[in-house]
Amino acid sequence: MGLAKRIIPCLDVNNGRVVKGVNFISLRDAGDPVEIARRYDEQGADELVFLDITASSDNRDLILHIVEEVAAQVFIPLTVGGGVRKVDDVRRLLNAGADKVSVNTSAVLNPQLVADAASHYGSQCIVVAIDAKQVMDDKHNSPRWEVFTHGGRNATGLDAIEWAKKMQTLGAGEILLTSMDRDGTRHGFDLALTHAISDAIDLPVIASGGVGCLDHLVEGILQGHADAVLAASIFHYGQHTIQEAKQYLAKHGIEVRL
Amino acid sequence: MTDIAVVDYGMGNLRSVSKALEHVAPTASIVVTSDPSVVQKASRVVVPGQGAMPNCMRELTGHGLKDAVLEAAKNKPFLGICLGLQMLFDESEEGNVKGLGVLPGKVRHFSHDAMINSERNKLKVPHMGWNQVHQTMQHSLWNGIANDARFYFVHSYYVETVNSEITAAYTLYPTPFTCAIAKDNIFAVQFHPEKSQIAGLTLLHNFTKWEPHSSR
Numbered sequence: 001m002g003l004a005k006r007i008i009p010c011l012d013v014n015n016g017r018v019v020k021g022v023n024f025i026s027l028r029d030a031g032d033p034v035e036i037a038r039r040y041d042e043q044g045a046d047e048l049v050f051l052d053i054t055a056s057s058d059n060r061d062l063i064l065h066i067v068e069e070v071a072a073q074v075f076i077p078l079t080v081g082g083g084v085r086k087v088d089d090v091r092r093l094l095n096a097g098a099d100k101v102s103v104n105t106s107a108v109l110n111p112q113l114v115a116d117a118a119s120h121y122g123s124q125c126i127v128v129a130i131d132a133k134q135v136m137d138d139k140h141n142s143p144r145w146e147v148f149t150h151g152g153r154n155a156t157g158l159d160a161i162e163w164a165k166k167m168q169t170l171g172a173g174e175i176l177l178t179s180m181d182r183d184g185t186r187h188g189f190d191l192a193l194t195h196a197i198s199d200a201i202d203l204p205v206i207a208s209g210g211v212g213c214l215d216h217l218v219e220g221i222l223q224g225h226a227d228a229v230l231a232a233s234i235f236h237y238g239q240h241t242i243q244e245a246k247q248y249l250a251k252h253g254i255e256v257r258l
Numbered sequence: 259m260t261d262i263a264v265v266d267y268g269m270g271n272l273r274s275v276s277k278a279l280e281h282v283a284p285t286a287s288i289v290v291t292s293d294p295s296v297v298q299k300a301s302r303v304v305v306p307g308q309g310a311m312p313n314c315m316r317e318l319t320g321h322g323l324k325d326a327v328l329e330a331a332k333n334k335p336f337l338g339i340c341l342g343l344q345m346l347f348d349e350s351e352e353g354n355v356k357g358l359g360v361l362p363g364k365v366r367h368f369s370h371d372a373m374i375n376s377e378r379n380k381l382k383v384p385h386m387g388w389n390q391v392h393q394t395m396q397h398s399l400w401n402g403i404a405n406d407a408r409f410y411f412v413h414s415y416y417v418e419t420v421n422s423e424i425t426a427a428y429t430l431y432p433t434p435f436t437c438a439i440a441k442d443n444i445f446a447v448q449f450h451p452e453k454s455q456i457a458g459l460t461l462l463h464n465f466t467k468w469e470p471h472s473s474r
Contacts (some may be wrong), residue, residue, distance in 0.1 A: 075459055122308045173384055
């Protein structure tokens with residue numbers, strides 16, 4: 001017996017509401033974030049991830065209020081990301097009650113942010129989110145994964161595996177890995193990508209993007225070597241409870257917190 | 259008067275600790291404080307901590323809180339969490355810094371070479387997530403908590419005690435390490451009770467009721 005694999009529901013928050021997009025585009029309302037957070041906690045979620053996808057800067061502070069409200073009622077780890085640009089943004093989220101802060105685009109624009117935030121607040125609270133997409137490497141005529149930013153709109157030219165290693169060196173404590181090819185498709189994780197990154201680094205890896213059924217969660221752990229699996233729509237719309245997902249994993253020999 | 263002082267020496271998020279205490283002891287006065295005199299006057303003291311040991315020891319000294327914490331560790335119900343456990347020992351491999359030396363032992367990094375489990379899978383560092391806490395002594399703080407219950411961990415260093423009699427629980431990763439210690443008025447844990455849902459809240463509740471001298 002030992003460390004359990006984690007199941008993490010993800011709440012994309014837009015203007016104070018939980019929404020779910022397909023391939024990072026069309027959004028659908030899924031409810032009130034505090035209410036949903038409480039429900040997942042009761043069902044046995046191991047952690048919660050909130051990604052603030054609010055575009056308007058007017059509504060940026062809404063996420064702080066939501067985190068405060070959730071943190072006063074839900075006593076499991078909370079990761080919050082989206083729009084984190086400077087160390088002060090990390091501080092404000094931690095003070096509101098986040099346990100970990102996830103950075104994505106800003107880490108690419110300014111990798112020093114990861115180093116500064118980690119040295120200030122500790123690696124344990126710095127999650128680097130990597131949005132990766134498979135591309136053809138013209139030179140070698142073979143596929144590889146490239147890092148994308150700005151919610152998947154901008155290619156960076158960075159190799160996802162090398163980038164994950166660099167983030168580990170700079171002090172990240174965990175990697176949240178999303179396959180842009182799979183996100184919202186319900187076709188399952190990009191297992192080759194997950195496996196490649198998880199085996200290349202010592203940090204825990206959360207697999208994300210593409211979960212459509214419980215078998216996908218099992219595959220992410222057994223074949224993708226993920227330490228945690230993240231999903232949104234299978235939980236938001238009542239297809240499965242977290243508890244069902246855990247029972248299913250346990251049935252497949254995976255250690256979970258029941 | 260302050261019932262419970264949560265010691266704030268500028269290391270990370272203390273909001274979850276104070277919120278969790280408020281949740282389990284709604285009528286108690288709980289103060290997050292960096293004022294040594296408030297710590298001295300409190301009936302119970304909680305020392306949380308995140309981040310790196312060298313910064314932690316520097317900030318503790320810099321805020322003038324070192325003596326107040328040492329005093330609390332001698333004479334009142336004291337709960338250390340994460341770095342609040344590690345700092346009680348003689349020294350840490352993290353930055354080769356001296357601890358408070360309240361308890362004999364050393365804080366060590368998980369050895370990368372040893373991080374392979376029985377299925378020959380690589381174990382990640384930090385040790386992050388929900389692991390089982392195997393209780394090795396009877397203690398009031400374990401009341402109502404099942405043996406081998408899971409708590410939330412996030413750390414790369416662990417304490418290696420000299421006296422195994424103070425070990426209150428151990429956890430496997432992959433070999434056993436001490437994840438809770440108890441001695442007189444001190445109880446300290448490597449995991450985060452404030453983030454460990456019902457098991458964690460139960461432990462915090464037990465702490466708010468604990469009378470170290472009447473029972474252990």
